[in-house]
Amino acid sequence: MNNSNRIESDDEAIHSWYRFVLSYPPHLVRHYINDFGIDNTKCVLDPFCGTGTTNVECMKNGIPSIGIEANIMTYFASSVKTSSIDNYPQFLKDARSIAEKASARIHSGEIKNLDDDEYKLLIRGSIDNNILSDLLILKNTIDQSSSRYCNHYNLALAKCAVNTFSNLKFSPEISVVKNKPKNANVTEVWLDEVLTIAKDWQSFRSFFDTPCTIYKGDARDIESINITQKIDAVITSPPYPNEKDYSRTTRLETVILGFVHNKQEMRSIKQQLLRSNTKNIYKGDSDSDYVLKYPEIVEISQKIEAHRIELNRDSGFERLYSKVFLNYFGGMARHLISLKSILNPGAKLAYVVGDQGSYYKIPIRTAELLGIIAEDVGYRVERIDTFRTRFATGSGEYLNENVLVLTYEG
Ligand SMILES: C[S@@+](CC[C@H](N)C(=O)[O-])C[C@H]1O[C@@H](n2cnc3c(N)ncnc32)[C@H](O)[C@@H]1O
Known part of the structure; x- marks a missing residue:
């Protein structure tokens, strides 16, 4: 039974225990819960759960869920938001x-x-x-x-x-x-x-009676998290290749709460994150190896690098643009491969991702490129829904935020 009507009275409740700014709107999660026909006999996973929007929304609708998050601060937030108070x-x-x-x-x-x-x-x-x-x-x-x-x-x-x-x-x-x-x-x-x-x-x-577990871990290496529950649906918004540094966005509270005490600890958190910006690229990163076989992806990385050379841009971070791009998609490839170990055959997946133009305005059609990888590693691309269009102040362009909808046939 899908009892999504229960939440109409107070949409922001529980979501607002932390900062809304990091998350996507709860109605998007409800849309895919309904679209996928998810009921309380199924289990939903958000492998990049951040502050727990998907999990809280599942809880509100009586649907068991699991979250995975690599950043200690957002892991803490989603864990607390899904724990009961009892007295x-x-x-x-x-x-x-x-x-x-x-x-x-x-x-x-x-x-x-x-x-x-x-x-x-x-x-x-x-x-x-x-x-x-x-x-x-x-x-x-x-x-x-x-x-x-x-x-x-x-x-x-x-x-x-x-x-x-x-x-x-x-x-x-x-x-x-x-x-x-x-x-x-x-x-x-x-x-x-x-x-x-x-x-x-x-x-x-009563929402807190719905089972929900949040794991601290790396969504590129799900096997090492030891999740025993099988998953029927994924609703998630992974990072985009857009220079956003999640460890910086949450820096103040991470330090005040005492989760990180020095640069080395901060670095080890950043190394657990998908490579989506030039500040978390490290020597020895090799996620890019996973996408060197896709010409559509390699061509874009070559275009970014050629453009840099043409413009005579030599700064350290600009030299990393094409690397971030390849390591981002390589990390997502690793994630999609490792996810299969916990999916039930027939599982439905929704990935909310934005198109980007952060690197010399060269268009990165994130959902389309992820679709190419997904098809190759064992998923079927059902469709790409456009969720909203945003004006990117940096590039002065309108960019789509899409939802890549997949099925895992097993
Ligand atoms: C777009 S945000 C998700 C926002 C989320 N929907 C919410 O409700 O807050 C992406 C999240 O992925 C996390 N992340 C990045 N790399 C990760 C990885 N390798 N494994 C797990 N989580 C990761 C980031 O820390 C960030 O919280």
């Missing part, structure tokens, strides 16, 4: 006690700083030092409380650190803006976020 009065009691204790520490003049290595990871100017200190005191008070709801409290802290207190703007690229208006009462804003979580949980507690 509402205790949740409120612990939160109020934390707010009171943190507030007293802040008012006593206590100061807390990041270590030098941690501080260096932050995007310059992303947060005022006094506010950062208050957030770190709150974080420390949450951890010292040993409440069993620390994860929910930390997610609320991550959200308000970025949305209310940082100088960061996402439009959609991340930038630092000066004089962003802020309410400097950290504990008050945080408690409001916590109360929203509590309210959502109380209104929609």
